[in-house]
Amino acid sequence: MRKIAESTVRRLSLYLRFLEEFEAEGVETVSSEALAHRGGTTAAQVRKDLSFFGSFGKRGLGYSVPELTQALRDILGLGRRYEIVVVGAGKIGSALAQFRGFAERGFHVEWVYDSDPAKIGADWNGMTVRDVRELDADLASAPADIAILVTPADVAQPIADRLVRAGIKAILNFAPVQLAVPEDVAVKNVSMALELETLSYALRNR
Amino acid sequence: MRKIAESTVRRLSLYLRFLEEFEAEGVETVSSEALAHRGGTTAAQVRKDLSFFGSFGKRGLGYSVPELTQALRDILGLGRRYEIVVVGAGKIGSALAQFRGFAERGFHVEWVYDSDPAKIGADWNGMTVRDVRELDADLASAPADIAILVTPADVAQPIADRLVRAGIKAILNFAPVQLAVPEDVAVKNVSMALELETLSYALRNR
DNA sequence: GGATGTGAATGTCTTCACAGCT
DNA sequence: AGCTGTGAAGACATTCACATCC
Numbered sequence: 001m002r003k004i005a006e007s008t009v010r011r012l013s014l015y016l017r018f019l020e021e022f023e024a025e026g027v028e029t030v031s032s033e034a035l036a037h038r039g040g041t042t043a044a045q046v047r048k049d050l051s052f053f054g055s056f057g058k059r060g061l062g063y064s065v066p067e068l069t070q071a072l073r074d075i076l077g078l079g080r081r082y083e084i085v086v087v088g089a090g091k092i093g094s095a096l097a098q099f100r101g102f103a104e105r106g107f108h109v110e111w112v113y114d115s116d117p118a119k120i121g122a123d124w125n126g127m128t129v130r131d132v133r134e135l136d137a138d139l140a141s142a143p144a145d146i147a148i149l150v151t152p153a154d155v156a157q158p159i160a161d162r163l164v165r166a167g168i169k170a171i172l173n174f175a176p177v178q179l180a181v182p183e184d185v186a187v188k189n190v191s192m193a194l195e196l197e198t199l200s201y202a203l204r205n206r
Numbered sequence: 207m208r209k210i211a212e213s214t215v216r217r218l219s220l221y222l223r224f225l226e227e228f229e230a231e232g233v234e235t236v237s238s239e240a241l242a243h244r245g246g247t248t249a250a251q252v253r254k255d256l257s258f259f260g261s262f263g264k265r266g267l268g269y270s271v272p273e274l275t276q277a278l279r280d281i282l283g284l285g286r287r288y289e290i291v292v293v294g295a296g297k298i299g300s301a302l303a304q305f306r307g308f309a310e311r312g313f314h315v316e317w318v319y320d321s322d323p324a325k326i327g328a329d330w331n332g333m334t335v336r337d338v339r340e341l342d343a344d345l346a347s348a349p350a351d352i353a354i355l356v357t358p359a360d361v362a363q364p365i366a367d368r369l370v371r372a373g374i375k376a377i378l379n380f381a382p383v384q385l386a387v388p389e390d391v392a393v394k395n396v397s398m399a400l401e402l403e404t405l406s407y408a409l410r411n412r
Numbered sequence: 413g414g415a416t417g418t419g420a421a422t423g424t425c426t427t428c429a430c431a432g433c434t
Numbered sequence: 435a436g437c438t439g440t441g442a443a444g445a446c447a448t449t450c451a452c453a454t455c456c
Binding site for chain 2: 006009010012013014016017038039040075076077078082084090091092094095096098099101102104105106107145146169170171172176178184186188190192193194195196197198199200201202203204206
Binding site for chain 2: 435436437438439440
């Protein structure tokens, strides 16, 4: 399949959220125009984004909400359950591990790790914080799909190496480090400070 | 000034982080090549990004680390202190309000708001959670620069309206809603679920 | 009639390649 | 000689506009 732009994938993800809202409202059919309006983009953009993956609408009518919802779930790979490990049990790791929005979308946090003896053994909503030394053995017996890395900068790379060796193919990285990983491993960097800096830039002349 | 692409601004923010690392390591001069290598981009990209704002290097030599650091801080508007309000004292709001990485970069969380009586009055590292009903009055007497919105979806828009009326010009929005705001207000949406979905998409055929 | 799906046109971003300065 | 700064070329993304089908 042709390579798809990241911006397109992000929009598909957004469309899916809107479709779920429409579904909850009992709407059965939407036009590209309606989807675009809710998402702050254009109707042509919506149709183009979808066209990379097939044709899901009916001319003259629009898109069936349940059908397009299902199609987008398939495209995004959301038809299954994902096992997540969180490495780093600080404030952000803790918040993410317990975030309800994940489970709703099939992302299940099974394990949380830390190296701090004060945190190991702590119970969070039925999840137990484990010693990071167990990480490799745990992953060997129960593989995970995605790792969320929320460690200090200096240990992020060595942990990433261990995750990769354990077969993890996707990492959501909160550590302020550019991780080096094999090219078949997907890394998504998230930085709150960087987001604030884009806002600070936007504020320059106001 | 010409309009600058968001992707450029994000990279400048990254370069700044790397420059601070170089500075800590005692490096005095860097080439575009060195910066690019650490940031996973190309030397030409680094030079082009900088060229929108001026010329900061010396041909044949590279860039002075302290000078370029300062230039980037100025460009990004980081030469000042920013006052932040956090609305929503859930797990994520709490983690963000106490995140040390913010203060290091001049972003100071002064106030945290919630509507839950069980949370109001709680003390977090010297920060007190206040009743969200006080929000408007507080902002009238002590304006803030940036708001971080971490509320449930259904109250996000009304809160955003109040923030806008109080003069806030930048919002970091964690609520899964497309906010409607006047065009002189900058909004940056952050969605952990969406980030995971781009990873899930990347995992499709692996 | 009405809304999709899609080539073609336009616009934006990235990469190239080299002149110009140190 | 070495590395920047930058037009020009190329790649990529968005928008337009219309033929196509329900």
